[in-house]
Amino acid sequence: MRIFRIAGAAIAVFAWLYGFNRFQVFYYQEQFQLFRADALYLRTFLSQPGGLAGYAGAFLTQFFVILPVGALIYTIVLEVLRRSFYKVLAGFITGGALFFISLVPVALLLIPIVQIQSNIASVIGLLCTLPAFLLYRRANARWRYAAGAGLMLAVFFAAAAHVWVLAALIAIHEWFGRRGPSRYPGVALPTALSLLIPWAAQQWVYTAPIDTSFYACLAWWSVPAIYLLCCLQGPRIAEYFRRRPQVGIALSILCLAATLAHVVSKYDRTTETILHIDYEIRHGRYDRALDIKARTSSDSRHVLYLANIALLETGRMPDEMFRFRQAGPAGLFLDRNGSYFSYIYLGEIYYRLGLMGAARHCAYESMVAWSQKPNAQTLAQLARIALVEGDFAVCDKYLRSFEGALFYRSWAGEQRRFLDERRRNPAFIPPHIPAPVAGLENFFINYNAPEAMMKKILEADSLHRKAFEYLMAFYLLSKDVESAKGLMDRYYAGLGYSALPASFEEAMLVYENAVGQPHTYIISANARQRFSQYLRAAQSGANRNWMQQHYGDTYWFYLHYVQPVPLQTSSESNRY
């Protein structure tokens, strides 16, 4: 029976993490670190309290690169935690109630775990604390103070603020385990040490502020709280649950259900979708990315932006961009607000268009904006950019970091072969890396003026189809049909389209109709007929929903019914 309970709980945790939070937990966390097996990397963790737990967390997180393995690791770690707590409570509670009560910290931990910036190190920290307390309980009564002090010291260095949980457990244990005045030192000592150790460490050992490694979370405090409850009313609870086991089980289930409801209410579907599309795009699976976009009801700008990149990469942008609900130029370029995500995603389009100066800048800024250590995502991007830009020494430097990482060694080896080939043959461009725009005139990058930068790309390379299509999309979404027509006049003929793509065709019909001037583009009879029908429907006063249902995939509908979201411009400030 017990094994089924454990298996059931483990499967539930696994399914929840893997099924619903796969990308914002495993993909995100793996990408946002780069675990290296060298002493210098270890030292970066040990320079702050809780470094060992952080290092262990980073070690485990590297396996998240295989997403189901990540879910499995989390499930195992949580089960070990439950088991440790089970042992802590075993003297007070027995039977089925013990199993469910020992699940409470695990259930509470699920809340912070699925938040995007969580870290498995916090679970490991708690995992260090419970065995330390079990050891303390087993210590010889004569030496228990010394053992407690030693364990608290060890837990502080290994798991930082978890020392407070240990101090609370020891104090509770001492208070209820002894009688008379002899119990006072047992409470006073861990309390004093829990304050003294962090203070002294900050004075003489670490420079990091005390709160940097305090993985604060509510779940911690459930451990001493439940333990206190058991110490206070343990025998009664045990007896009560022995007589009425169904009450204990019902209460536990209620508690777990409440937790689950809370977890579900906190579920960040949009972030999960963004990261899922991002994941597919980075793996070159653009059609899957577009499928996700088609399925989601999210209006997120990031989702739209990434979907537009996928459209561009598949070559379907001019034909299909209006099959997705477009929001304006803001769905083509992102704003720069100094955050990690704003930079890493802002740079993605420039990378794919070969404007490597902007792509490098964005990747670099995102690496710096990420307050943790350099991560796999930005470093890999910087290595690829350095490779095609001919910054071989920088590329070599970045690749060295990957060569010390278990899951990136082979990738780094491949990139190093490309690097050698590129050194031998400057014309060589590695597969899956966009070529930098050739012959580009130098200018200062201005993210407030993407149109000007796209024009520069086309001036340097008039056959740059992606740049042409993206700039056309920009004009169409800006409702600037004249500029779109001008761009077509200048570049369309040389780009070898077999037929006028749907959105261009629709834009030219608008041009004809609105400006009243002829153009040379061949428009299909089907498009003309549909446009006539559209105009008739619009003039007849058809409502927006009807129009959207019948013409929502056209530029005409976007032009008449959608209020475009403009780009936000960022202002420059004094550097000092």
Place this chain on the structure above:
Amino acid sequence: MRTSILSLLLLLVILAGCSPSGRHTLSHRSAEIYPGYAGTVIPYNIAPLNFAIREGATKYRVRFIAGADSFSISCRQTVDIPLLKWRKLLAAHRGERLIVRISARRPGGWETFSDLLFTISPEAIDPYLAYRLIEPGYTTWGKMGLYQRNLENFDEQPIVTNDLVDDACINCHSFRQNDPSTMLFHVRKVNPGTVFLRDGQLSRVNTQTANMISAGVYPRWHPGGRYVAFSTNTTRQNFHSVHTNKVEVYDMASDIVVYDTQTNRIFSAPQLNSPNHFETFPEWSPDGAYLYYCTAPARPMPAQYDSLRYDLARLRFDADAARFASAADTLVRASLTGQSVALARVSPDNRFVVFCLSHFGTFPIWHRENDLYILRLSDGTVRPMTEINSPESDSYHSFSSNGRWLVFSSRRADGAYTRPYISYLDPNGTPSPPFLLPQKNPEFYDLSFKSFNIPELITGPVDVSPTRFARAVRNPSLRQAQ
């Protein structure tokens, strides 16, 4: 007797086991080591120059020889030199040659490479180096801090880190003539102000007054310790789309002011805050009689960013009267030759000025073509310091207190990250090839993503704890300069 013979044989067997065995070949080339320290002049008090050997062997023996003394170590790729043996060897042989003899174990025997030669200078370098560790400066920043490294070993201690001060930007640390007890640094964005350390006291000052274009930026302490010259700049940063220099940092306007730490007063001179000129990068002569600075005719920026070129000038200063002379001397008219001067530093003996020279602009650290030049004040001759320059940017530099050592930042390793290099300067101002600041782990620089910014040699450690600095930064009382 028999026991003695057996003991002798045993000893011989042991000794044979300790020395390279099998076929022994001599190579006519030097072993490839990283970092490439060979041929440099090193101070006798420098930390061990640990290095990695990149010869593809599985085992190496390295012998360090100076005079009649030597010691050797066995290692794999990384040579971790014992500190005490190294220190003793160098101290005993000041002014002599240090020979490093490397043998590599090959299949079938040992290969000994040509000796690597070093010169042990009898002149000490200041025992500490202060610098800021930061990712190469772009728009955003993450974790950064001011650190001090003991050059006689590998200890590195933070002076202050930005995670102690609400992740603010900390920059432009400056010491009065290598003195760690008189210093300042700026804090930007959060709790902004300039933190001064004088006579063990900390204070935080807002150096911006109503008629200044910004708060103080690039600082230099007057040798007397009373005054600090600051540039005040409106600085912008742009990123090139395709250019060998990735970043361009330029001033829209700049002036120079002097802050009197005793009276809390800011003053300047017409030559230092001319509306028609940009003035920046102040520097004092060691006797405090002159203020050196860079000046360029004002231009519309950023339109003409690539034609803004600075000359080096100096202006006489009367410290007692707190007054500048009315006319400045131009020492280097770099603009005439299409070049631009930045960051002049005067040697402690007041004989030389070392400065940066690039094609244009005011931020040499991002100019690959930037090199260090030396001006001999006695006759005005200027020459490039070819012995230490590289194809990448060689910029921020500072002298040791005895004037014999110059530390400077260089991006020569990869073009992206600045590293501190140290060079010996002989009494004629001729530098020797520089060596990279040694690290315990020679792979350190490959795996580090921080630049060493503004390396400044100091005569001892800054004796104020990071938490005390942090308290001063967070202290709400901010002194307003007048």
